Amino acid sequence: MEISEKNQSFVYHFGEMGSKWGFNRTVGQIYALLVITDKPITANELASALSISRGNVSMGIKELQSWQLVHVSHIPGDRKEYYHAIGSVMEMANTVFEERRKREVDPTLSLLRNLLLESPTSDSEKYAQQRMQDIHDLLEMITNWAAELQKLSPEQLSTLMKLGTGVTKMLSVKKNLFSKNKD
Amino acid sequence: MEISEKNQSFVYHFGEMGSKWGFNRTVGQIYALLVITDKPITANELASALSISRGNVSMGIKELQSWQLVHVSHIPGDRKEYYHAIGSVMEMANTVFEERRKREVDPTLSLLRNLLLESPTSDSEKYAQQRMQDIHDLLEMITNWAAELQKLSPEQLSTLMKLGTGVTKMLSVKKNLFSKNKD
DNA sequence: ATAAAGTTTCAATATTTTCTGAAAGTTTAA
DNA sequence: TTAAACTTTCAGAAAATATTGAAACTTTAT
Structure with a gap:
């Protein structure tokens, strides 16, 4: 399988960026290629298109599956596995967010919760714990909030995002509407 | 400088996570230590507290400065540089978001814009370009949206976030309020 | 049962990234 | 202008990570 020049730059760019986004170069390239290719692709095609070894493709696909980003399909009478990227771009973004949260935020939250259980025994520990508390709360x-947003439909999400700073106005409206109940 | 056991686990954890957040282990450790320590710390103290070389500290501080996360101060009659973490946890989060956007999103956006200037010459290129367009738009x-949110005050931001799915209700209210203008 | 057509694993190797420490550079005071 | 007290740089070493490719494994058809 050969890749057009434009697609090459996309694939290579994703390879470079991939490492910043939590996976390595080949995983980034494989995913990029799967995302911009309409029809499912076999492991051998991926290997030749990207000039990487068959084993590397296997490991890359495994990694992408652990991220829930690829899907396997089959063609009757053909034993090969055909891979393609799962869902719409919006769904991909959701999945990546979700997975990164699990890998990058959850462990930190859990550590912080443990550390915050014990009481500080000195002023410097007190300061440290206050900082940890702030990080935890944020x-x-x-x-x-991210979990709430993920419940919204893509349309609702777009509406909200496109609203931009308009959100602030709504906030103050809300505040005015309900403030009488509080006072 | 010696670190308490609890602070150790925080610092080491940040070291491990650091690599997932865009900087390396020592940079993560240095930053963690600066964040939970009230008083500014010298490079030599950092080196001994973390058991790393003086040169490594210098490079780490340089990196953190490029992220706009540390600040240098001086004590009269003392030539050493004293480092500390900049601002509140909220400000730190803002800075990290901002920097990561510059490093991880902006280059991709710019590549996509270029690739999308040219017209596709085949069906498969058309599909690829549609995907790129979707990624670009998202x-x-x-x-x-992130830029808009960053304009809000911490209070406004908390209000918005704590509102959670309540946002949806407000959206539908807004829709109803203004829909007569559109029909 | 066996062979064909595939996939996965993993030890060895290659590549990339990080770290050290000595040398070079900078700033300040006398 | 010199030297003391620092900081930075960077070549080489060490550590971590990614990649290959051959062997082991799996599945299916006959």
């Missing part, structure tokens, strides 16, 4: 708030 | 929407 991470938790963002995590919860 | 990244741009998220980027713009």
Whole structure:
């Protein structure tokens, strides 16, 4: 399988960026190629298209499966496995967010929760714990919010995002609407 | 400088996670230590506290400065440089988001914009370009939205986040309020 | 049962990234 | 202008990570 020049630059770019996004170069390249290719691709085609070994493709696909980003299909009378990228770009983004949260935020939240259980025994520990508390609270708030946002439909999400700073106005409207109940 | 056991686990954890967050182990450890320590710390103290070489500290600090995360101060009559973490946890989070956007999203957006200028010459190129367009549009929407959110005060941001799915209700209210203008 | 057509594993190797420490550079005070 | 007290740089060493490719494994058809 040969790749057009434009697609090459996309694939290579994703390879380079991939490492910043939590997976290695070949995994990035494999995923990029699967994303921009309509029809499912076999492992051998991936290997030849990207000039990497068959074993490397196998490991890359395994990694992408652990990220829930690829899907395997079969063609009757053909034993090969055909891979393709799962879902719409929106779904991909959701999946990547979700997986990164699990790998990068959850362990930190859990560590912080443990450390915050014990009481500080000195002023410097007190300061440290206050900082940890702040980090914990912020991470938790963002995590919860992200979970809420993921419940919205793509349309609702676009509406919200395109609203931009308009959100602030709605916030103040809400505050005014309900403030009488609080006072 | 010696670190308490609890602070050790925090610092080591940040070292491990650091690599997932865009910097290496020692940079993560240095930053963690600066964040949970009230008083500014010298390079030599960092080196001994973390058992790393003086040169490594210098490089780590340089990296953190390029992320705009540390600040240098001086004590009169003392030539050493004293480092500490900049700002509140909220400000740190903002800075990290901002820097990561510059390093991880902006280059991709710019590549995609270029690739999307040319017209596709075949069906498969057409499909590829459609996917690229979708990725571009999503990244741009998220980027713009993040910029808007960063304009909000920490209080406004908390209010918004704690609102959670309540946002959806507000969206539908807004839709109803303004729909007569559209029909 | 066997062979063909595939996939996965993993030890060895290659590549990349990080770290050290000595040398070079900088700043300040006298 | 010199030297003391620092910081930075960078070549080489060490550590971590990614890649290959041959052997082991799996599945299916006959």
